[in-house]
Amino acid sequence: MATEDVRYRESSQFRLWSFSHSQLAAMRENTNAKAVASISERLSSLGATVPPSSIPMDISAPTSTANTPDPEGGGGTPRLPEFLSPADEATMVTFYTAELMRAGAHAEFSDEIIATAATLFRRFYVTNSIMTYPPQEMLVVALFFGCKAEGAFPRITDFLKTFGRERPEEILAGEFLLFRGIRFSIDVKHPFRALRGAVMELRSLGDIEETRIEAAERRAKDILRFSPLITDAYFHYTPSQIMMAALSLADRSLAERLIQATFHHVNVPEISGTNSGADTPNPTTTNTKETNKSEDNKAFIIGSYVRDKVLGTIESCRDMLSKELPERKEHWANRAVYKAQVVPLKKKLNKCHDPDRWNLVELQKVRREQALSSTKKLDGSEDESAALKDDGAVFGSEAKRRKVSGNKKLEDPFGGPL
Amino acid sequence: MGASPLVAYPNDVLQQQQHQHHRIPSQQSPFRRQPSVNPPSNGTPLLPGAGAGGRSSAPHPQPPATLDNLEQMNEDEKRKYVKGRKLGEGTYANVYLGHSRSDPSVLVAIKKIKVQKEYQDGLAPDAVRELKYLMELHHPNIISLLSVFSSKDQNLNLVLEYLPLGDLEMLIRNVDSVSYGAADIKAWMGMLTRAVFFCHDNFVLHRDIKPNNLLIAADGEVKLADFGLARSFADPGHKMTSNVITRWYRPPELLFGARHYSGAVDIWSVGCVFAELIIRNAFLPGDSEVEQIALICRHIGTPTEENWPGVTLLKEYTVPSDVVPVLGKEAYMGRFGAVGSEGVDLLVKTMILDPKNRITARQMLEHRWWRTDPKPTRKEDLPRKSGGGAEVKAAADLKRRPGVVADDEGPRGAKVARKLDFGAAKK
Numbered sequence: 001m002a003t004e005d006v007r008y009r010e011s012s013q014f015r016l017w018s019f020s021h022s023q024l025a026a027m028r029e030n031t032n033a034k035a036v037a038s039i040s041e042r043l044s045s046l047g048a049t050v051p052p053s054s055i056p057m058d059i060s061a062p063t064s065t066a067n068t069p070d071p072e073g074g075g076g077t078p079r080l081p082e083f084l085s086p087a088d089e090a091t092m093v094t095f096y097t098a099e100l101m102r103a104g105a106h107a108e109f110s111d112e113i114i115a116t117a118a119t120l121f122r123r124f125y126v127t128n129s130i131m132t133y134p135p136q137e138m139l140v141v142a143l144f145f146g147c148k149a150e151g152a153f154p155r156i157t158d159f160l161k162t163f164g165r166e167r168p169e170e171i172l173a174g175e176f177l178l179f180r181g182i183r184f185s186i187d188v189k190h191p192f193r194a195l196r197g198a199v200m201e202l203r204s205l206g207d208i209e210e211t212r213i214e215a216a217e218r219r220a221k222d223i224l225r226f227s228p229l230i231t232d233a234y235f236h237y238t239p240s241q242i243m244m245a246a247l248s249l250a251d252r253s254l255a256e257r258l259i260q261a262t263f264h265h266v267n268v269p270e271i272s273g274t275n276s277g278a279d280t281p282n283p284t285t286t287n288t289k290e291t292n293k294s295e296d297n298k299a300f301i302i303g304s305y306v307r308d309k310v311l312g313t314i315e316s317c318r319d320m321l322s323k324e325l326p327e328r329k330e331h332w333a334n335r336a337v338y339k340a341q342v343v344p345l346k347k348k349l350n351k352c353h354d355p356d357r358w359n360l361v362e363l364q365k366v367r368r369e370q371a372l373s374s375t376k377k378l379d380g381s382e383d384e385s386a387a388l389k390d391d392g393a394v395f396g397s398e399a400k401r402r403k404v405s406g407n408k409k410l411e412d413p414f415g416g417p418l
Numbered sequence: 419m420g421a422s423p424l425v426a427y428p429n430d431v432l433q434q435q436q437h438q439h440h441r442i443p444s445q446q447s448p449f450r451r452q453p454s455v456n457p458p459s460n461g462t463p464l465l466p467g468a469g470a471g472g473r474s475s476a477p478h479p480q481p482p483a484t485l486d487n488l489e490q491m492n493e494d495e496k497r498k499y500v501k502g503r504k505l506g507e508g509t510y511a512n513v514y515l516g517h518s519r520s521d522p523s524v525l526v527a528i529k530k531i532k533v534q535k536e537y538q539d540g541l542a543p544d545a546v547r548e549l550k551y552l553m554e555l556h557h558p559n560i561i562s563l564l565s566v567f568s569s570k571d572q573n574l575n576l577v578l579e580y581l582p583l584g585d586l587e588m589l590i591r592n593v594d595s596v597s598y599g600a601a602d603i604k605a606w607m608g609m610l611t612r613a614v615f616f617c618h619d620n621f622v623l624h625r626d627i628k629p630n631n632l633l634i635a636a637d638g639e640v641k642l643a644d645f646g647l648a649r650s651f652a653d654p655g656h657k658m659t660s661n662v663i664t665r666w667y668r669p670p671e672l673l674f675g676a677r678h679y680s681g682a683v684d685i686w687s688v689g690c691v692f693a694e695l696i697i698r699n700a701f702l703p704g705d706s707e708v709e710q711i712a713l714i715c716r717h718i719g720t721p722t723e724e725n726w727p728g729v730t731l732l733k734e735y736t737v738p739s740d741v742v743p744v745l746g747k748e749a750y751m752g753r754f755g756a757v758g759s760e761g762v763d764l765l766v767k768t769m770i771l772d773p774k775n776r777i778t779a780r781q782m783l784e785h786r787w788w789r790t791d792p793k794p795t796r797k798e799d800l801p802r803k804s805g806g807g808a809e810v811k812a813a814a815d816l817k818r819r820p821g822v823v824a825d826d827e828g829p830r831g832a833k834v835a836r837k838l839d840f841g842a843a844k845k
């Protein structure tokens with residue numbers, strides 16, 4: 001466990017995609033606020049020529065301008081639509097993640113492909129708003145890219161057939177967007193391998209019934225295939241923590257047994273339901289003061305401190321997973337839930353999405369044209385677009401980074417945490 | 419599996435999406451609002467040109483007025499480097515010299531992935547694989563990735579550490595101007611073995627180890643590069659393609675079409691590099707797969723059920739009829755004796771036919787050879803290529819690319835026919 005966590009710290013998943021709860025919440029609020037600002041701006045500028053009469057009446061009744069202050073003071077300016085709140089976005093991301101997993105299961109993709117696709121999808125929407133890029137397109141893009149990330153390279157036409165779709169350009173246009181949105185980190189670390197290791201370790205203890213181990217493995221695996229993927233678990237916990245949390249949901253005392261085996265040099269008397277380390281005699285657990293060297297004491301104190309921290313972390317991960325147990329699959333696929341929770345948001349979304357980015361194929365076309373028109377001056381000479389020069393600091397990735405980076409090193413070549 | 423969730427109850431989300439657009443007025447106003455007059459409510463500053471649409475003559479729909487956050491970050495990243503002259507051309511990328519904008523003395527190599535006309539399925543497999551692994555593997559003997567950005571036409575650029583001293587192949591081939599000995603070979607092999615061990619310890623197979631993928635840093639450090647064919651160790655039971663690793667360095671199990679294999683495939687390649695360093699020529703330069711197998715049989719021994727249980731069951735198992743018994747260490751001493759008896763012992767163990775018995779990277783690192791004299795040369799003192807390296811290399815640069823054929827892992831070469839193997843993506 002220890003060496004695995006050391007290695008985990010080198011991974012892009014840890015370096016770029018691990019956040020505290022408050023960091024993640026702040027990033028999502030920021031993403032939402034920016035989207036609202038830029039879409040408002042865009043809609044206003046687009047709507048500038050629209051005579052008031054052509055504005056659909058339902059967008060905003062004269063009295064509902066509260067959250068959309070009109071800087072022009074009315075006149076010929078269209079009312080802005082109601083935007084999705086960060087909470088609305090969270091619901092949508094959860095719903096579409098469930099859809100993604102359903103689609104992946106339908107295509108009979110491997111657990112790893114589905115899990116990677118779901119993770120990449122959720123990462124993308126940390127820094128991109130649901131209002132900016134269309135989630136129902138992006139989830140198919142994420143599945144396509146998830147195959148590639150896991151080393152399978154299906155032909156786009158065959159891939160699309162599986163989903164009853166026809167236009168490759170829709171997926172391909174979104175692919176690069178997703179790729180950039182996930183900051184080019186393709187490798188996703190999953191807890192599946194850790195579960196296999198845990199099961200082997202449980203077997204090696206020798207005194208646990210095989211049927212019990214198998215049942216726990218089955219349930220834990222089921223949980224791993226759904227719960228961590230539809231929650232924020234991957235953003236907050238390491239694969240082995242997620243695995244332990246799932247195992248603990250499947251069979252609590254087996255999980256405790258495993259923790260105990262890991263920290264066997266520390267007595268774990270407070271863990272119930274197990275024979276508290278009786279079979280792992282160790283000098284540090286014999287409390288004869290004379291024989292306890294100070295070294296051992298230190299190891300004991302550090303050991304129990306680490307163990308308590310680990311236990312606390314696993315417990316909080318367990319709480320998170322328990323909110324979306326595999327049984328919730330039916331919830332997200334339920335028509336009534338869909339009507340009550342999703343449809344209203346989709347209606348909102350139809351009015352408040354980004355007019356410039358919603359159509360991925362068009363967006364790509366426009367970007368390509370822009371690239372063509374600017375390549376002439378590009379090579380050799382420096383790319384001195386005035387806009388870019390002046391605004392390096394505006395969206396100030398630097399400033400924002402500093403705010404949330406905490407103790408992580410700033411000079412990460414990939415920009416540190418977002 | 420039941421009904422497709424994509425077309426059936428409960429909703430329409432996965433179906434072909436309607437491209438419902440905001441009602442954008444069809445007539446464009448020549449008087450679009452200046453951004454300064456209309457700051458967004460939360461005070462976020464806008465880019466100049468926002469709202470003005472950048473290019474005023476844009477067709478409908480207009481180009482996005484502003485760069486989004488990620489586009490901006492990408493521009494920032496791109497602006498950190500200045501691209502210079504072309505250093506070389508690989509199969510799927512052009513490599514340019516570059517330097518840091520803020521400190522021109524910091525040199526980098528910018529690897530710009532080519533747009534492959536033949537690959538119609540989006541981001542190409544080589545690029546995906548290379549990026550995937552370079553993002554994760556941080557080791558002194560593995561080329562380090564400093565940054566990634568896309569250029570406007572959606573080309574992918576990998577910013578790599580600049581490795582100015584060529585590659586091992588140049589040193590091996592440049593017989594006239596570069597001389598080296600056992601201590602140097604030991605140093606190079608040590609660096610290579612550590613790189614391979616690190617990959618395997620991280621569950622990554624390189625699958626294209628050969629002298630010209632071993633680049634040399636200014637301080638003499640050898641760096642394993644080109645992860646375009648790498649992949650993660652599959653779960654037991656998961657099939658992989660057997661058509662990897664450049665032929666001369668390809669182990670017998672792959673030549674026989676094995677679809678389940680391990681780190682042992684890389685170890686064989688390491689052994690071939692080891693042998694090549696000693697004799698300064700490719701050890702097993704087969705012109706075809708058939709000849710490659712024949713060379714292995716002749717120089718190492720014929721794979722049989724006796725020395726490799728199960729080998730005859732491999733799909734493409736065929737060997738020349740005159741069975742050669744596996745040669746012992748003594749048989750190698752004449753040709754490879756320069757690295758001493760322990761060195762030859764290690765070499766022989768990397769070339770054990772049965773992959774189950776072949777030495778592992780960890781066992782290699784534990785081998786006695788490293789601790790017997792001579793000690794490995796300090797990297798600063800290692801021989802270097804002389805000026806003519808590039809030309810020599812060009813001459814020696816034979817087409818030695820494995821063409822990966824139809825299978826789930828996608829083609830390496832371009833013109834190869836592809837067929838989808840969805841089976842491989844299934845559980």
Ligand SMILES: Nc1ncnc2c1ncn2[C@@H]1O[C@H](COP(=O)(O)OP(=O)(O)O)[C@@H](O)[C@H]1O
Pocket residue numbers: 505506507508509510511512513527561578579580581582630631633643644
């Ligand atoms: N990091 C680097 N530093 C210096 N030169 C490099 C670097 N990477 C690649 N090159 C040069 O660019 C050429 C092409 O690189 P690459 O695409 O990796 O080659 P290949 O496809 O032949 O393996 C190499 O032969 C080498 O001369």
